[in-house]
Amino acid sequence: MHSPESFPPAPAALLQGLNPEQLAAVTLPAGHALILAGAGSGKTRVLTTRIAWLLSTGHATPGGILAVTFTNKAAKEMLTRLSAMLPINVRGMWIGTFHGLCNRMLRAHHKLAGLPQSFQILDTQDQLSAVKRLCKQFNVDEERFPPKQLAYFIAGCKEEGLRPRDVEVHDSDTRKKVELYQLYEEQCQREGVVDFGELMLRSFELLRDNDPVRVHYQRRFRHILVDEFQDTNRLQYAWLKQLAGDVVDGRLVTQGGVIAVGDDDQSIYAFRGARVGNMQDFVREFDVRHQIKLEQNYRSYSNILDSANALIAHNSRRLGKNLRTTQGPGEPVRVYEAPTDLAEAQWIVDEIRQLVREGPMPRSEIAVLYRSNAQSRVIESALFNASVPYRVYGGLRFFERAEIKHALAYLRLLENPHDDTSFMRVVNFPPRGIGARTLEQLQDAARGSGCSLHDAVSSVPGKAGANLGAFVAMVDVMREQTQGRNLRAIIGQVLESSGLLEHYRNEKEGADRLENLDELISAAESFVTQEGFGRDAVALPLDETGAALTQSPASQGLDPNRPLLQQPLVDTDTGETLSPLAAFLTHAALEAGDNQAQAGQDAVQLMTVHASKGLEFDCVFIGGMEEGLFPHENAMSDQGGLEEERRLMYVAITRARKRLYLSHAQTRLLHGQTRYNVRSRFFDELPEEALKWLTPRQQGFGSYAPDSRAASAYGAGARAGFGFNAAAFASPPVPPRKEEPAHGLRVGLAVFHTKFGEGKVLAIEGQGDDARAQVHFPRHGTKWLALSVAKLTVVE
DNA sequence: GTTAGCAAGCTTTTT
DNA sequence: GCTTGCTAAC
Numbered sequence: 001m002h003s004p005e006s007f008p009p010a011p012a013a014l015l016q017g018l019n020p021e022q023l024a025a026v027t028l029p030a031g032h033a034l035i036l037a038g039a040g041s042g043k044t045r046v047l048t049t050r051i052a053w054l055l056s057t058g059h060a061t062p063g064g065i066l067a068v069t070f071t072n073k074a075a076k077e078m079l080t081r082l083s084a085m086l087p088i089n090v091r092g093m094w095i096g097t098f099h100g101l102c103n104r105m106l107r108a109h110h111k112l113a114g115l116p117q118s119f120q121i122l123d124t125q126d127q128l129s130a131v132k133r134l135c136k137q138f139n140v141d142e143e144r145f146p147p148k149q150l151a152y153f154i155a156g157c158k159e160e161g162l163r164p165r166d167v168e169v170h171d172s173d174t175r176k177k178v179e180l181y182q183l184y185e186e187q188c189q190r191e192g193v194v195d196f197g198e199l200m201l202r203s204f205e206l207l208r209d210n211d212p213v214r215v216h217y218q219r220r221f222r223h224i225l226v227d228e229f230q231d232t233n234r235l236q237y238a239w240l241k242q243l244a245g246d247v248v249d250g251r252l253v254t255q256g257g258v259i260a261v262g263d264d265d266q267s268i269y270a271f272r273g274a275r276v277g278n279m280q281d282f283v284r285e286f287d288v289r290h291q292i293k294l295e296q297n298y299r300s301y302s303n304i305l306d307s308a309n310a311l312i313a314h315n316s317r318r319l320g321k322n323l324r325t326t327q328g329p330g331e332p333v334r335v336y337e338a339p340t341d342l343a344e345a346q347w348i349v350d351e352i353r354q355l356v357r358e359g360p361m362p363r364s365e366i367a368v369l370y371r372s373n374a375q376s377r378v379i380e381s382a383l384f385n386a387s388v389p390y391r392v393y394g395g396l397r398f399f400e401r402a403e404i405k406h407a408l409a410y411l412r413l414l415e416n417p418h419d420d421t422s423f424m425r426v427v428n429f430p431p432r433g434i435g436a437r438t439l440e441q442l443q444d445a446a447r448g449s450g451c452s453l454h455d456a457v458s459s460v461p462g463k464a465g466a467n468l469g470a471f472v473a474m475v476d477v478m479r480e481q482t483q484g485r486n487l488r489a490i491i492g493q494v495l496e497s498s499g500l501l502e503h504y505r506n507e508k509e510g511a512d513r514l515e516n517l518d519e520l521i522s523a524a525e526s527f528v529t530q531e532g533f534g535r536d537a538v539a540l541p542l543d544e545t546g547a548a549l550t551q552s553p554a555s556q557g558l559d560p561n562r563p564l565l566q567q568p569l570v571d572t573d574t575g576e577t578l579s580p581l582a583a584f585l586t587h588a589a590l591e592a593g594d595n596q597a598q599a600g601q602d603a604v605q606l607m608t609v610h611a612s613k614g615l616e617f618d619c620v621f622i623g624g625m626e627e628g629l630f631p632h633e634n635a636m637s638d639q640g641g642l643e644e645e646r647r648l649m650y651v652a653i654t655r656a657r658k659r660l661y662l663s664h665a666q667t668r669l670l671h672g673q674t675r676y677n678v679r680s681r682f683f684d685e686l687p688e689e690a691l692k693w694l695t696p697r698q699q700g701f702g703s704y705a706p707d708s709r710a711a712s713a714y715g716a717g718a719r720a721g722f723g724f725n726a727a728a729f730a731s732p733p734v735p736p737r738k739e740e741p742a743h744g745l746r747v748g749l750a751v752f753h754t755k756f757g758e759g760k761v762l763a764i765e766g767q768g769d770d771a772r773a774q775v776h777f778p779r780h781g782t783k784w785l786a787l788s789v790a791k792l793t794v795v796e
Numbered sequence: 797g798t799t800a801g802c803a804a805g806c807t808t809t810t811t
Numbered sequence: 812g813c814t815t816g817c818t819a820a821c
Contacts, residue, residue: 071810099811123811196811231810272809372807377813394809431797590811610808632807648808671806672812799821805814 007057014052014085025292026050028259032244033290034229034283035261038323039308039654040299040616043261044074047225048081050259054223055086066094066221066243068101070228072591074614075100078227094221098236099196100590102203106194107578109213113206115194118415118582120422121589122188122195125400127151130193130421134184137447145176154181158197159273161204161235191420191452200235207242217243222256229262229282233273237281244286252285264319265312268610268648270640279319297323297654299616301330303690304660308653310687315643323654332692333660335683341375341624341668342752342795345382348621351661352388352604355619363389365618367605369652371630374670375623376606381758383604385750393607398593403504403513404520408588410494414479415582417472418452427453427471430503434471438464474498487524487580495521523593527584609652620656622649625664626677649682750795758795 015023022042025035026049037043051067054060069075075096082095094101103121110117122130131154132147134140157167164182169175188194194202207214221243226232232240245254260282267276282288297305305323312318338344348368355361368379376392383390398404406429409422417423428434441464446456457468478497482490495501495517504510504517578586605617624630631645653660664679745751749761 097811102811121811124809199811269809271807374806374813433797592811608808629807634807644808669812797821799819801817801819803815803817805816806812 007059010053010057014049019296021292021294022046026053028290030257032258032286032288034288035292036319036321037261037263037294038297038321040297041294042298044077047227047261048078051082052085060223062093064220065223067225068098070097070231072097074227099199102199103590105203109206112210113202116192118578120193120412120419120585122193123589126421127195131184134187137443150177150180153177154184155197157181158201159233159235161238191418192416193419204235204239204242214242218245218255224258226260229260230264230267230276230279231269231274232278233275237278258286265647266651268644268651270644293321295321295323297325299657301327303329303332304653304656306690307333307686308650311682311685312650314685315646331659333690335691335693336663337695338663338665341378341665344623344663344665345378348379349382349386349388361618363602363604367617368621369607369609369612370623371609371632373608385758385760389601389603390606391603393611399588400592401516403516406500407495407517407520410498411581412585413475417454420453423453430499434467442468487528487584488521490581491521491524524584527587528580609648612655613651616655616657618657619659621661622652623663625662625680627680628677630680752793752795
């Protein structure tokens, strides 16, 4: 390494425009540091500039840096920004998600980790079906032990770093669960598959139990950067600790530096194992010398920031941080109270149309956020009726679609015939006369001889056995036919010979699915070109110094422009690389693809508050600001729950740059029942001077008052949760939806049908009892309805 | 092998 | 109340 004096100065352009805190963070001296980065404080910029600074000053080589994120999106963003900042290549850099990096490590040391090199990765769906299969196999009472819950239990154990033998057992139910956890582990091992949790845990154990490997990586990664540190779980923290150094005499002795960037106020994933406490632990255990707060916000006007600051101040146990801006107050935060959820949606849409017309504001700069997905429907429907283009985030991602998973299952069987999860998925899809009874026989046989389904096929007699044999033979033929061919050809061949294409061609609604399968080929194609698979696959230089573990293909042959994360994964002992197919399957499992619907035109953005984290918009609507919804009733069982809801609200508020709208409805249709909701307590935690009430602020009714009767009813844990029953009060704030007489309809009116939802009146015919109306429903098409029968309500 | 009908669930979610 | 996923019947 260089001596400190020999470091060249950083290029001036790199550090230009950084504020003092950012500059301090970027140029931190060696050692561990915690950076508390508030919303909109330029966190990603600091992170990437830090890396660029380390590299350009010679403090580090690309191979000596490890930067880890939670999402592929964040990792990509970092790589993109970094390559824009520095002309040097990013070769040798480990920048990726926790799971992506673990995957890489496990492929490289698969023998030590006890895995086949081409192990496949189970996503959450796959994991659940594997658990279901296991439960059937061992006759588990699925009433007492729902597979879903078991899968959740297993994932939870792994997140805590617990193997079956480590789990404390106090009751018989837990004992049974642990037993099944153990059996599940054996099943996965036999099949050569790992789930997401296993990826992390196995990688951790690899480091913990193999001194040379651990020492190698410790020596190599002198600079570790962690993004969104507040979201790390116990296992991820332990993994980082392994990489950072060893515990000697109870003290952590480290050689490099870990820079953790996070914001405790934006910790919104405790429900899936995130542990904010890791931040405090980090400061203590790593003996952190430098703590830097990034509080300068470059995103929002001060009315918005003041609101966020005031709200979050109600949380206890904060590390303490206050956002500030040099921008003016900006517009007030607008608050609206609607009589119903429908009216709220309508108001949002009206407001959006006005913004677009008069702003003029691009629709893509307008976001509607909500606490739970169920809330999107009313808003979607209102937008649809007003012909406002919108885009909903969330839902099925590309690689999670059924037809894609089918195709991938065939591909996995090519790689590994013993992958029983994939076997079961497609053994009778498309249908080939292999029924449930046959499969039961097959599974019994497999369990009897402790082998895979594939190997048990020959022991099933008769016609059933012949059908199974034909399936296996078909897959074998496919494997032979695709030998040595490129990825595109392999997938094309498999889609054809499996009968998938044929099947969907004959299906009425199969056009979309065929299109998606086509898309799969394109995805494989671009994977190959981007990653350079197929041609000159080169081994990965694990160590720039050519240390023992490296196979060292030197540095030639690697394309500096392609992200190393996705370069061929290599066995460090043999130099053996993954086949393009296996690599593609890994890619498919680790990166489920876009989860946003129809991209394209300028559209209003709809998403949950969780999904909005990390994004920003000129204008943000937050709907459903009601007790029970936001904060959500299910989150309120403990103090921590409320605080997490508050952080969630904090995240939501800080998404807005210029304009923020908060709205709530007095009544809302939820689970088929009209609920009378009280205004969210969060309103009472916002600074009055930053707000503008578009509707009169009501006292008593519709407001959350900690000492009121209402609150004590909640405190007592009223059955109804937060939605109070009309009967509980002398008079409800607003009468429930009124039914209009048939003659109240006009062409063009928006109406609500109890079965078909909201629609638009296209035509009206007839008189009195014969009156009929033609109504278009976005979800059910156009229908003629007899007004004397159909229950239609006019939507305000 | 497809379709209808019924029961269950219903906060947030990435890998 | 609505959607989804599974069983049961055609």
